[in-house]
Amino acid sequence: MTADQPQSRAGETRPPTLADRLRDRALVLFHSAWSPTPGSVRRWALAGVVVNAGITVTGAAVRLTGSGLGCPTWPRCTPGSFVPAPHDAHSAANMAIEFGNRLLSFLVLAVAVAIVVAVLRVTPRRAVLVRLAWIQPIGVGVQALWGGVVVRSVLNPVTVSVHFLLSIGMIVAAFALYARSGEGDAPPRRLVHRDIRTLGFVLVAAVLVLLVAGVVTTGTGPHSGDEAASRFGFDIETVVRLHTDAVWIVLGLTFALLFALHVTDSPGRARRGALILLGVELAQGVIGYVQYFLAVPAVLVGLHVFGAVLVWIATLRVVYLMRSRGPAGASPTGQDELDVVGV
Known part of the structure; x- marks a missing residue:
C-alpha cells in the first residue's frame, strides 16, 4: 500500500471514490499545463481545436432550437439576473439552452488559459506558439463581446453571421497552434x-x-x-x-x-x-x-x-x-x- 492510497478506519485500502478520481484527473490536467512537455502542449492545442469546433456547433443548436433569445439581455441572462430567472417571453427550456451555451464559453476560456500557460512554461519556449496561444483567450473575449451585440441586435442576421465567422477564425488559429506544436521551426x-x-x-x-x-x-x-x-x-x-x-x-x-x-x-x-x-x-x-x-x-x-x-x-x-x-525540436535556419x- 502506498502513502497516497485512501484508507478506511481499519487501515485497509478502500476503492477510490468518484471525488478521488476527479481530483486525480484535475491534478493531472493542472500539471500537464503547469509542468508541460511538448507532447502535453500538443494535446492542449488539440483540445483548443475541439472546444472551438464544439461551441461553434452548439451555438448553431441554440438558434435551431429557437433559443437565440432565451437569455434576452447581455451580460445578464434576464433583467437583474446573471442566471436564468422566470421570464414571460421565453420558456424555461429555451433559457436553459442559451444559458448553457454561455457557460460553455467558460470551458473554452479555461482551455485557452491552459494553452497559454503551457506554451509559456514549456522548455524550450517557442515564440510562434506563444503568439498563436494568445489568440485563444483574446478571441474568447472578442466572441463574448460580439455575443452581446448579437443579443442586443435581436439576432440580426449580419451579427449572427459574423459570430459564426469569428468562430471559424478561432478554429484557424487553434489548428495552426496544433500543427505547429508538432513540428520544428x-x-x-x-x-x-x-x-x-x-x-x-x-x-x-x-x-x-x-x-x-x-x-x-x-x-x-x-x-x-x-x-x-x-x-x-x-x-x-x-x-x-x-x-x-x-x-x-x-x-x-x-x-x-x-x-x-x-x-x-x-x-x-x-x-x-x-x-x-x-x-x-x-x-x-x-x-x-x-x-x-x-x-x-x-x-x-x-x-x-x-x-x-x-x-x-x-x-x-x-x-x-x-x-x-x-x-519538433529542430533548430531553425534560413528565412521562412x-x-x-x-x-
Missing part, C-alpha cells in the same frame, strides 16, 4: 509541386467563400433563433442556388487537388488528407441535398453545421500536410518561405 519546405500547394491555398479560399455563402443562406431561410429575429431580404431560391454552385466549385477543386497529388506521387499523408477531405465534402453534400428536399428540418441543419466545421478543419489539415518544417499564422 525550420523554414517551410514544400513536399509537393509549387502549383499544387498554390491549388491548396485556392481551395482554402473557396471553402471560406462556401462558408460565407452558407451563413447567408442560413440568414435568409428559416430557423432564425427567435420569432422576433429579422432575416436577410434575399430570394431564398437564388441564395440556395449560389450556395450549391460554391459547393460544386469546392468539390471540383478538391478532386483536382487529389488527382494532382496522386499523379505526382506526393507524400502519402497529403494524399490521404485530400481523400478524407473529399469524403467529408461528399457526406456534407448529401446532408445538404437531403435537408433541402425535406424542407430544412432543424436536426439536419445542425448536422450540416457540424459537417461545415469538419470540412473547414480537413481543408486546413491538407494545406499543412503539403509542407514540412522539420521535426511563408509564415501566415504559422503556416
Whole structure:
C-alpha cells in the first residue's frame, strides 16, 4: 500500500471514490499545463481545436432550437439576473439552452488559459506558439463581446453571421497552434509541386467563400433563433442556388487537388488528407441535398453545421500536410518561405 492510497478506519485500502478520481484527473490536467512537455502542449492545442469546433456547433443548436433569445439581455441572462430567472417571453427550456451555451464559453476560456500557460512554461519556449496561444483567450473575449451585440441586435442576421465567422477564425488559429506544436521551426519546405500547394491555398479560399455563402443562406431561410429575429431580404431560391454552385466549385477543386497529388506521387499523408477531405465534402453534400428536399428540418441543419466545421478543419489539415518544417525540436535556419499564422 502506498502513502497516497485512501484508507478506511481499519487501515485497509478502500476503492477510490468518484471525488478521488476527479481530483486525480484535475491534478493531472493542472500539471500537464503547469509542468508541460511538448507532447502535453500538443494535446492542449488539440483540445483548443475541439472546444472551438464544439461551441461553434452548439451555438448553431441554440438558434435551431429557437433559443437565440432565451437569455434576452447581455451580460445578464434576464433583467437583474446573471442566471436564468422566470421570464414571460421565453420558456424555461429555451433559457436553459442559451444559458448553457454561455457557460460553455467558460470551458473554452479555461482551455485557452491552459494553452497559454503551457506554451509559456514549456522548455524550450517557442515564440510562434506563444503568439498563436494568445489568440485563444483574446478571441474568447472578442466572441463574448460580439455575443452581446448579437443579443442586443435581436439576432440580426449580419451579427449572427459574423459570430459564426469569428468562430471559424478561432478554429484557424487553434489548428495552426496544433500543427505547429508538432513540428520544428525550420523554414517551410514544400513536399509537393509549387502549383499544387498554390491549388491548396485556392481551395482554402473557396471553402471560406462556401462558408460565407452558407451563413447567408442560413440568414435568409428559416430557423432564425427567435420569432422576433429579422432575416436577410434575399430570394431564398437564388441564395440556395449560389450556395450549391460554391459547393460544386469546392468539390471540383478538391478532386483536382487529389488527382494532382496522386499523379505526382506526393507524400502519402497529403494524399490521404485530400481523400478524407473529399469524403467529408461528399457526406456534407448529401446532408445538404437531403435537408433541402425535406424542407430544412432543424436536426439536419445542425448536422450540416457540424459537417461545415469538419470540412473547414480537413481543408486546413491538407494545406499543412503539403509542407514540412522539420521535426519538433529542430533548430531553425534560413528565412521562412511563408509564415501566415504559422503556416
